[in-house]
Amino acid sequence: MVLFFSIFILIVKTVFALLQDKCIFYKDVEEFPAEICDGKTNTAICFQVTNIKEDLRGLPSDLQNLCIQMERATVSSYTALDPGSFSNFVSLEYLEINGCFSEISPEAFTGLVNVTSLNLSFWPDDCCEVAIDFSVFPSLTRLILSQYSLSLMANNVFDTIPQLKDLRIAKCLKDLSEVLCRLANVKPLERFILHQELYSLNFPNCSLINPSHEYISTVYNIEMVFLILESVQHIDQGALEVLGNLFYLEFGLKEDLLRELSLIGVNKIHTLKFGVDVLNIDELCSAAKLYSIESISVYYWTINFPPTTTTISEGIQYQYLSICEEIKEIVLVYESEVAGIVTLLDVHLIFQIFSNLSLIDVSSHVLRPTDFQSLCLSFPQSVKQLSFMYLNSNNMGKVISHQFMCFTNLEILELVASNISIIQNCSFIGLIKLTHLNLSKNKISYIYQNTFSGLYGLTALDLQENPISQIETNSFGHFINLCTLLLGDLNFPPHMSLIKLNLSDIFGRIPYNLSHMIISSGLRPMQLVIGSNTTLNKSLDFTIKGQYVTIEDCNRPFLTSIVTLQINAAYVTCGKEFIGKYARSVVNLEVKSTSSDDIGDLVVINELVHLKTIRLENIDLSKQTNLGIMFHNLTKLRTLFLINCRILFLDGSLVKDLSALTGLALMQQDHVNILENFVEHLTSLRFLHLQGLNLYCSCDNAWLVSWVKDNRQVQVYMYRPTMKELQCLADNGMDHLNFILYTKENCSFSIEFVLFVSTSAFLFFFMIGVLSYQCAGQYIKPFYNIASGWFREALHLNGKQRYRYDVFVSYSCKDEHWVINELLPNLEQRGPPFLRICLHSRDFRLGQDIVENITDCIYASRRTLCLVSHNYLRSNWCSLEMQLATYRLQVEHRDILNLVFLEKIPSRLLSSHHRLARLVKSRTYLDWPLDPEMHEAFWHRLWCKLNSYKD
Structure with a gap:
């Protein structure tokens, strides 16, 4: 009992450890924003890591890109990077670590022979001082060190990287010599970027890092050098002479910079920026x-x-x-x-x-x-x-x-x-x-017909934030190559209660290459007339702003070309329908309502089956009568934003079709219940952003605490409040309680109670199972074999049963000579039709369990033929075959079992075999005749019986 309980506790601890996984794996680049981890595919991102070797267990070994966010710690509590920390990731090509270590073992990066890009960064305003050996990266071409000091690194730290072409260093240098003297022998370097705040730009003094070398004797041959030097007040003669040429040089505010610039000593500067x-x-x-x-x-x-x-x-x-x-x-x-x-x-x-x-x-x-x-x-x-x-x-x-x-x-x-x-x-x-x-x-208020005359090659026109009150007919008619038109804010005369804009009127014919368009009527209602039947050559990003916007000619090809639709209005309708009903090709939809009461019925969103992104803002979803099916059918949706959208509860029926959703943002101002089944269908979810979350004090929401903390797949971001600060509204509608404390006191069981109940239940069912086996064990295995065989056969039924064999022969291996010499020639070779005989020595599947072989063959054969002899009665396997065949006979109630006695068996011997004795009394059987002249009649009679297909 004590041993069992200890094992059970160990299993529970293991499960909890697995639930606390800190890494998220992304196979597809579309699953996360491109700025994360350099926007690469086959990527894992790990957060709040304390021990790399332990926290990264479970990630695929063929991982190509890995980004690690170490847990913030004080200097005294930095962990060491142990040997073999990345030994499981031999396919890694990109490695990014944000954090610092007390020590990095020379063997920490062993095995990363395919890494081409390494990015080591630290928190802003802090510097990480640790020695690093980069010689274990034979394929490294790009190295980024941000907030990493070079003071403890070897003098030849960059020389040991044989293929280094791109080096970027930011902050934490006390003197430019720290890096310039370490680059003296780095021959393959093509790009060098340095962002550093230095008060003094000194001539390189290599004795700072190597007492035996004071000066650099050669000029570097680096093709692209970018220097961003802030706060420089003093410049030494020849301070940058060793760099030869600079592609980009930037200084902060400095008086007399231009006069002192001649001191730096380089040959050429392509770009100079200063104040x-x-x-x-x-x-x-x-x-x-x-x-x-x-x-x-x-x-x-x-x-x-x-x-x-x-x-x-x-x-x-x-x-x-x-x-x-x-x-x-x-x-x-x-x-x-x-x-x-x-x-x-x-x-x-x-x-x-x-x-x-x-x-x-x-x-x-x-x-x-x-x-x-x-x-x-x-x-x-x-x-x-x-x-x-x-x-x-x-x-x-x-x-x-x-x-x-x-x-x-x-x-x-x-x-x-x-x-x-x-x-x-x-x-x-x-x-x-x-x-x-x-x-x-x-x-600009007036646009005349000749305002833009001559701009026939124009592809982009931006007129945003102009109080346009009039656009003359055909003002944009000559924009035949126009791709982008940003128009607004329309501010037609006050006596015009409705701003009416006719696209065919201002264009004549809408440009074929139009791909981005913004139309805004500010805070006034607008009527937009399409007019033209032009079919666009490109996908259209269309943004419309206003108060109440109605669109005419909704069946024109213009709306079918829209792939990105952004709406910032009280409503936008075509007739009485939401515009989305006619923009069926939309991939990205954003609706920001200026008056949530008048937005109209948005259920048509579930017909936009190509949608990948939805952003709804300031919409009272509680008034949407068809909210339950609004997001149905959206099997391609990857990102969903619900910002200040009043909703009473979130449950699984709302998102049942969102199996491809990877990102979800909930920013609610009103209180909401989030049921546990809400995340059941979100199998691809990777990011969940919760901001300003307000919950009701209900045990329906209790699951959220453990799910946020322990889920392995989803990275949860909470901002204002955090999970610890999260409050819930009490039933009285007035008090606000700490949500975590509420769930602990009202909705959870102690782990000790759960372990006690689980252990008791396990022991109870274990004892029941043992007693059942003791009492009815002899019936369990036959029943299992019969049931499995029957179900296996039933699954293959298609109208009439089909069998692989006509006869399964049950016999003792000691009688095999009779089977080979007598039975096979007289049954398999007699015909047509010819019988298909199944023998265990010939037809059993190799490697399969014997009992399963017997069951399969009995139920794959039309009949079973038992060759009874003294050897047969002494064989346990023959007894099992007889037993299974008898069970089949009892279940199917067909003449499928035939007996042949090869020898005379006394009644006293048969009496001990109850099943066989009952069959002998109730069924006709054949005896093998001793007289050779009767053999032919015996085989004819047996062949006719086995060849009968009328069951």
């Missing part, structure tokens, strides 16, 4: 010439241009020289915009000084419309080279006719938040290559 209080263009151009800089981004407060002066009678005349031909991309951000201050920028100086620009971004400046026309006259060649122009946050006010006439190679033009209220006709004439035009966050 200064006073931007001196002369110094900027000098730096550009020195390092052949092609791209510049500057955040500044004041800008100084470098004039050359000559004195003439009228006074001083300033002339500006073209001195920055190297720079092809320039971003000038005026930092004073944060205080609501803008400054006037003379773009003539920009194009004169930077004459080879292909990209210009002059955010937070005042630009005059006439500036652009004069640019065409003064710098026609410079303007024609421009491909990208961003003029954000300036006070342009209006766009005048032919303003951009000479910008013939411009592809992208952004005029965001430029206070534009008027666009004159033919303003964009000449922009023959323009593909993207962004006019959002302006004050």
Whole structure:
């Protein structure tokens, strides 16, 4: 009893350990967001890991990608990474660990010969100091160390990685020498990214890590070097000389940076980004010439241009020289915009000084419309080279006719938040290559027929956050290549109680390539008319915003092209039906109601069988009369968001068809009951996000506590409140109780009681089983064999029974010579028809249990023939065959059992075999004749009996 109880306790502990698995395995990349674990397939993600070797047990050995989130701990409680921690994952290619260890054994990563990418990171504002040996990664090409100090690592730590091509280091360096001196002999390195906050940029001093080596004697040949250096105030001569070339260099705010930049000693800088209080263009151009800089981004407060002066009678005349031909991309951000201050920028100086620009971004400046026309006259060649122009946050006010006439190679033009209220006709004439035009966050009210004349190649037009009050007929008619139209907010005159927008009216014909469209009427009702029968060439992402939105021409092909449908309105209907009834190809559906009482019947959602994502927000689902079937038939749905959707209870019937669901977010403000059967059908669920959860104090919800804590498959996120802080509403509707305490006191049994009941029940049934076997054991096995044979035969019935054999012969192996020499020749070879004989020595299946073989063959044969002899009576197997054949005879009530006596058996011997004795008294049998002349008659009579198919 004590031994049994101990074993039972051990089993229970094992089960609980399995339930506390911290890893989730994903075979398909669609099961989780791409930003998680580098968006890879065949991935496992493990959370709150304390011991890698133990917590990762059970993961598949062919795992290719593994991401581990170690449990946060204090420095004194960091665990060690033991030898062989990853020995089971020899197929691993990507490994990411977020955490720190007190020690990493040299053999910890043994076996990871296929890992090509390793990412080690630590918590923000902390540094992990531990020695690591990377020589066990022969295939490693990319290494990321974030918040990992190099102080305890070997001087040649990177030399031991033979194929390292990409190295990224962030934070935790005290001096740049710590990493530069360790890269001296890393020949295959192609990309190096360093993000570090350093006060001083010193010349490399390798004696800091190796007293015998003070300087680096060679210049590295690294193709792409990215340096993001914050807070640098001092720069040594030749500080970065060993790097040779820099692809990207970024500094934080530093005065006199441009003058000191010559000290770093590199040969070339492709992209430079920095911040200064006073931007001196002369110094900027000098730096550009020195390092052949092609791209510049500057955040500044004041800008100084470098004039050359000559004195003439009228006074001083300033002339500006073209001195920055190297720079092809320039971003000038005026930092004073944060205080609501803008400054006037003379773009003539920009194009004169930077004459080879292909990209210009002059955010937070005042630009005059006439500036652009004069640019065409003064710098026609410079303007024609421009491909990208961003003029954000300036006070342009209006766009005048032919303003951009000479910008013939411009592809992208952004005029965001430029206070534009008027666009004159033919303003964009000449922009023959323009593909993207962004006019959002302006004050545009009228769009005339010729407003966008000349933009035949335009593919994207953004007019969001403009108070558009009128769109003339065919204003967008020439947009034959348009893919994206972001239109709103429509603000038609107040006397028009209903905003009416006819797509065929503004387009003439809806563009075939339209793939993304947003239409908004703000807080006003809208009537949208499709009109056109155009069939789109691409899938359409369609967003519609407004108050009450009705759509006409719902049967047009336009709606059938929608794959992503976003609604932010009180309701959107086609006639009296929800729009989804006509958008049957929708894959992603988002409905955000501005008036949950008027949303209408959403049951049509269950007809959108292609849906993969649903997001419902601010909808009173408790008023949906067909809520129980709303999500039925959605067998492809993978993500479901229910945000502030009032619902009284969640049960299994609601999600019975959501077997493919991998992500579920419940963000409820009202109280809800979540029944345990709610998760029964969610077999593919991997993520559950619970935010602001409010429960009723009910034992129906008690299962949630243990499920959140112990489930192996689903990662549960709880935010405001956490599970420990979760409260529930009491029956009186006033008190709020701690949910966990409530369930412990009212809904759970102690583990001791459960073990006692389980043990008692097991012992009771065990004793009953033993007693039953003692009393009726002799009947159990025959009954089992008969029943299994009968059911096995019944499952194969198809109208008339079919048998593999005509006769199963039950005989003693000591009589086999008679069977071979007499029975087989006279039964199998007599015919036609020929009998199919089943013999145990020939037809039993190898490896199968003997009793099962006997049962199978008896029930696979039309009849059973027993060859009775003294040997037969002494054989236990023959006795079993006789017993099973007799049971079959009693159940089927057919003439299926025949007896042949090979020898004279005295009655006294038969009397001890009760079953055979009863058969002899009730059935006719044959005796093997001693006279050879009677053998032929014997075989003829037996053959006729066995060949009779009339049962």
